[in-house]
Amino acid sequence: FFEGNRIDAFREMICSETAEEREAALAKILPEQQGDFEKLYEALEGNPVTIRFLDPPLHEFVPTEEEDIKKLADAQGKTVEQIKAIIDSLHEFNPMMGHRGCRLAVTYPEIAKMQTTAVIRAAINVKKAHPDWAVKPEIMIPLVGDIKELKYVKKFVVETADAEIAAAGSDLQYEVGTMIEIPRAALTADDIAKEADFFCFGTNDLTQMTYGFSRDDAGKFLDAYYDAKIFENDPFAKLDQVGVGKLMKMAIELGKPVNPKLHVGICGEHGGDPSSVEFCNSIGLDYVSCSPFRVPIARLAAAQAAIAQKNA
DSSP states (O other): OOSTTHHHHHHHHHTOSSHHHHHHHHHHHHHHHHHHHHHHHHHHTTSOOEEEOOOSOGGGGSOOSHHHHHHHHHHHTOOHHHHHHHHHHTOOSSGGGSSOTHHHHHHOHHHHHHHHHHHHHHHHHHHHHOTTSOOOOEEEEOSOOSHHHHHHHHHHHHHHHHHHHHHHTOOOOOEEEEEEOSHHHHHTHHHHTTTOSEEEEEHHHHHHHHHTOOTTTTHHHHHHHHHTTSOSSOTTTSOOTTTHHHHHHHHHHHHHHHOTTOEEEEESGGGGOHHHHHHHHHTTOOEEEOOGGGHHHHHHHHHHHHHHHHHO
């Protein structure tokens, strides 16, 4: 959202005061998003693609420089003071536990509708160009903690996707799943699995919320924990198999009997740590996702875990 003109349109969306204003701004972003997703499908050549919907808190996108604030005010037909008041209203004391993830789509369903439209139109176009590819979008709704949140947002996704597919006369298939990042989601995974085609454990946030540690601030005190032998490893680098791992295992054991087709993975830095990959394999995860530079290590660790399991 930060590249080119799209940040301007996104800021217009954030500073809109009506659904109509938001939709007008989102209409400017739609072709950009669609183009991104088309390139993504082309690059993956028919391999599975999971697209996480908008997750960060909105304050991360607002301008901070006077010049940018003035530009946004002019574009919106508002005063600089009005824009500054909107920016101030977005301030949160604990933004990572604030107005983000699926909460954005609950508040502004038009965001989820726009992203769904972009995902589906891109998939239809690429499928037409490459009929031999198995293009099947996986739409991931982040930060769900209650089945009602997932049902509410999923309704807009499904209605939008089905309308786009019907209008194009396509037979495109898609899935809607969720990120398990909140302990409550893991504890109620049997409910959530009724509405989810897949789970993806967001282990960065799941670790934050299970420990009650801020990933951004824990560095200030973790050295003392290592010195005191309370911790041997950074729980944000090496998955806590005892606590966070237990929640993951519980979510799988609760979810799979409800939805036998449920496929499960993780997204987070832990996906590139060999011991974490081995643990993920042992509890039945289908894939790990990690930062690009960690991919070779993750692939090697996954292969070693599979060989060890086969020889056990």
